[in-house]
Amino acid sequence: MGICHGKPIEQQSKNTLQVSSEIDEATPTNSQPVKSSGFPFYSPSPLPSLFKSSPAISSSTSVSSTPLRIFKRPFPPPSPAKHIRAFLARRNGSNKRNEVSIPEGKECEIGLDKSFGFSKQFGSHYEIDGEVGRGHFGYTCSAKGKKGSLKGQEVAVKVIPKSKMTTAIAIEDVSREVKILRALTGHPNLVQFYDAFEDDESVYIVMELCKGGELLDKILQRGGKYSEDDAKKVMVQILSVVAYCHLQGVVHRDLKPENFLFTTKDETSPLKAIDFGLSDYVKPDERLNDIVGSAYYVAPEVLHRTYGTEADMWSIGVIAYILLCGSRPFWARTESGIFRAVLKAEPNFEEAPWPSLSPDAVDFVKRLLNKDYRKRLTAAQALCHPWLVGSHELKIPTDMIIYKLVKVYIMSTALRKSALAALAKTLTVPQLAYLREQFTLLGPSKNGYISMQNYKTAILKSATDATKDSRVLDFVHMISCIQYKKLDFEEFCASALSVYQLEALETWEQHARRAYELFEKDGNRPIMIEELASELGLGPSVPVHVVLQDWIRHSDGKLSFLGFVRLLHGVSSRTLQKA
Structure with missing residues (x-):
């Protein structure tokens, strides 16, 4: 829901990262004050500055018809910002002053059921101390447990007024946020969820209180960027929790430095992902189409209204870029300009400090900021990237992409399977290491084979309620029911490699040529x-x-x-x- 946990009120107006513009945007020159729409993506239109005054209104000229208007430059291309603001207005029930909304089916506030079935005993369990943060749809307070297992313990309470829930979608968002937090809590890099309460006025989400501040604050304290070694520690924690969410069929949709908190002010404090108010479930073979997120971190495919978990990986790429160089990869003076930059511009890897960073670090960020979501690394793959290998001892989680790829592989023709087998033989040792990890997680037999049933068994080991709600289990069950022979590691590699991801590598030409030579001999x-x-x-x-x-x-x-x-x-x- 866009709320910032644990952020002191007095820091709300602190300076953001100072960066230079990559796109020349026109600034508004209207003398009239600009009214804010109250939407997260709102920005004044740059169009008023594009027009010269019409001679028709000149006091010294009298003409019988309006002359042709002359523009300083052509109209800019249509911006998605207008559609995003309109969507957010419908989603959150916001309207501009003097406008009357037209009820659309269940989006009319009249008759909305704002009862969630949560306990109504918040006051008897917790005593609120004071506000520590405020967002678009509510605020966060610190509180102390009055009884039970949390007696005397400080907690964070996210308070969402029911008066803000003016649409059925807004109510559904709150309900889903609680369900997701309840299902996923327990991961070391995800804020601990304790309970949810409600009364006639508000919903109260009780979580652990993180006192170490935002990742954004830490970046600023370090002069705007991290060293490579320190950036690795941050990225490993972010990727770990995101890989866990994606495996459960949950996409966060608002990953940014402000939504990661340190539990304490200690230098070795763990990092926690917060604010699942915009999160949603996504089935592996389906796409989402509603536009949500934060402008600087939004993926291109989100603006095109067709996306999945890959959108989170783009956001992580933006965070990695900021961590390593201290500036944003896409920037403009208006949200409209930011969106155009995300869709059209390429990140700058030529200026300092990029030439002085390791090639692996640059490659890591580039493979996350690929505009083609099919070529982007998954969270599990990113943890296996050479830049991070050796910097952590995490167990690599099962990667849902291998489920999607094996489904396509089994449905492919014999000729394509032969071509993929040839390509698999060109994979390097690091590329095979990731596939070996995934093969091992599927639990091969003593003879080194896996069946389609292994795919289901592997998921069930780490399944939560979110896996069911996202219908990931339905997808996995469908794969387990496919009649196909058992796979050894060699054929598994052919089934689980992504041609698009290989195509994104600088060595793609060598892979393809070598694979074709092998294909010429055998297939x-x-x-x-x-x-x-x-x-x-x-x-x-x-x-x-x-x-x-x-x-x-x-x-x-x-x-x-x-x-x-x-x-x-x-x-x-x-x-x-x-x-």
């Missing part, structure tokens, strides 16, 4: 265009001779290198459009 064969079209499942409406003519060598009728690479990616509407 390539003469094939007719019609046979290839049939194997790829292309319908009669597809002009196969046009689409697939470059896939086959004219000399011997075998798959060409271009056809091999496209086969690795699989056939989709996007593939056909590019062909």
Whole structure:
């Protein structure tokens, strides 16, 4: 819900990171005061400064018709900011002054059920001491337990007034936040949830009190950035809790330095993720489409309204960029400009301190800030990245991406499986180390094989109520029911590698060329265009001779290198459009 836990009120207006603009944005020049809409993404429009005064209103000129208006520069491209503000208005029930909202179905406040079924005995269990932070939809207080297991213990209480819950969506957000916290609590890098209460006025979420301050505060105290070694310690903790959330089917959707707190002021204090007010469940084979988050950390696909857990990894990439260099990768004077930068601009890795940082550190950040979400590292993969290997002793968690990839692999043709097998043989030792970790987590037999049932068993070991609510268990059950032979480690690698992630590497060309050489020896064969079209499942409406003519060598009728690479990616509407 955008609330900042444990942040003293007097620090609310502190300076943010000082950075230089990457996009030249026009600033408003209106003499009229700008009214804030009250939305998190609100920014004044830059358009008024783009127009010259019309001669039609000049006191010294009289014309019978309005002359052609001249613009200083063309209109900027449409900004997603307008749509984001409109969405947030509908979600949170906010309206501009003098505007009347039009009730849309269950979004009308009249008749909303604001009863959550929580205990109504908050006052008898806790005594509130004072406010320590305030957000868009509520505030956070410190409190002390009056009885029970928390008697005498200081806690944090997030107070959400029911008067702020003016839509059914807002009510659902609060209910889901409590469910997610209750299900996920217990991870060492996630704020401990104790209980939830309510009365006629508010909802009270009781959690552990973190006194060490925000990660953002710590960055500022260190002069704006961390050393590589210290940044590694922070990233490992962030990735650990995010990998845990993603495995349970929970996407945070508002990861930023302000939403990570240190439990104490000690230098070795653990870091805790907070504020799951914007979090949601996401099934591995589905996408979310509502636009939420914070402008500087929002992923491109969120602005395109189709995203999953990969959006969190982009946000972690932004945090890593800030930790290592002290500036934001995407910046502009307005939210509209920030969104355009996120969609179009590339992060700067040329200026100091990037040239002095290790190549592994630069590669780590680049692989998180890839605008193509399919090429981005997952949290489990990031923990296995060479930059972090050796800096932690965490047990790498099961990665849901291997479930999605194996499903696609099993449904692939024999020709594509042969191509993937060739590509798997080109993987390096570090790349194989991650896959070996995942294979081991699936619990192979003594003979070194896994069945589809192993995929379900592995998830059940770490399942929570969130795994059920997110329908991750349904997805895993579907995979476990697929009739397919047992996999050894070699075929598992072919099934679990991501072609898109490999394509993001600088060494992709070598991988692809070497794999094609292996494919030529073991898997390539003469094939007719019609046979290839049939194997790829292309319908009669597809002009196969046009689409697939470059896939086959004219000399011997075998798959060409271009056809091999496209086969690795699989056939989709996007593939056909590019062909």
